[in-house]
Amino acid sequence: MRYCLLLLICFCSCQDTKSEKNNVVSKQTAISKKTKKIIPEEIKETTFLLTDDNVMEFFLEYDKKHKENKVRITTDFGEIDIKLFEATKFHRSNFIYLTKKKYFNNTQFYRVINNYIIQGGNSDDQQTLKKRKKIGRYLLPNDHKKGFKHDRGMVSMPSSAVANPYKMASPFEFFIVQQHGGAHNLDGDYAVFGKVVKGMEVVDKIAAVPTDKGDWPQTNIYIKKIEIIE
Numbered sequence: 001m002r003y004c005l006l007l008l009i010c011f012c013s014c015q016d017t018k019s020e021k022n023n024v025v026s027k028q029t030a031i032s033k034k035t036k037k038i039i040p041e042e043i044k045e046t047t048f049l050l051t052d053d054n055v056m057e058f059f060l061e062y063d064k065k066h067k068e069n070k071v072r073i074t075t076d077f078g079e080i081d082i083k084l085f086e087a088t089k090f091h092r093s094n095f096i097y098l099t100k101k102k103y104f105n106n107t108q109f110y111r112v113i114n115n116y117i118i119q120g121g122n123s124d125d126q127q128t129l130k131k132r133k134k135i136g137r138y139l140l141p142n143d144h145k146k147g148f149k150h151d152r153g154m155v156s157m158p159s160s161a162v163a164n165p166y167k168m169a170s171p172f173e174f175f176i177v178q179q180h181g182g183a184h185n186l187d188g189d190y191a192v193f194g195k196v197v198k199g200m201e202v203v204d205k206i207a208a209v210p211t212d213k214g215d216w217p218q219t220n221i222y223i224k225k226i227e228i229i230e
Contacts, residue, residue: 001209026099050136059093067117068096070230075109075192076222077206081200081229087146091157094140094171096228103131103172104226111215116183119158120223121173132172140191148192151182155194178207
């Protein structure tokens with residue numbers, strides 16, 4: 001009887017141990033399955049590229065979830081606060097997207113014309129080109145029919161340097177109108193999508209720096225960072 005009881009205890013113990021192992025395997029399997037679901041999303045996030053084919057749909061959806069509309073540009077000369085217009089949703093969303101991607105950090109104001117404009121978002125550094133490649137290659141529509149003019153302090157988007165009869169906008173760059181009285185010769189050709197609400201004295205300081213014949217500042221003017229503040 002004692003022998004039978006001992007066998008029964010051993011059998012139950014083995015069953016319990018087997019059950020525990022099955023539970024561990026089950027948890028590992030569940031984690032493995034969960035991981036398999038997560039990894040493709042991570043890969044999708046890191047390899048996703050914007051193109052002319054998907055950019056409009058992407059920013060229409062992005063606009064619904066990302067309503068930030070105020071950014072701060074930190075430069076060697078001080079800070080410039082910019083409010084982005086809700087009406088120009090593609091350009092606003094694009095600027096917020098690139099800001100969150102930290103694209104603008106360590107780019108430059110590379111084109112400066114005193115009493116006209118300062119233009120930034122590019123650089124002669126290879127790191128800027130690498131960042132662009134990771135984001136994608138695309139253009140934005142020239143959304144100039146919202147009633148905004150190129151008044152002093154307005155922020156606009158230049159057109160692409162490629163053959164571009166429709167003045168499609170180059171999404172990685174922007175310019176700020178510094179000219180007193182505005183630069184209304186640009187109206188209709190470029191998309192105004194924001195305005196400086198603080199820091200025009202910084203814009204004036206940048207506009208006054210000496211430049212070479214190609215309007216490139218003789219001393220590089222870095223955009224240390226652009227951050228969302230509202």
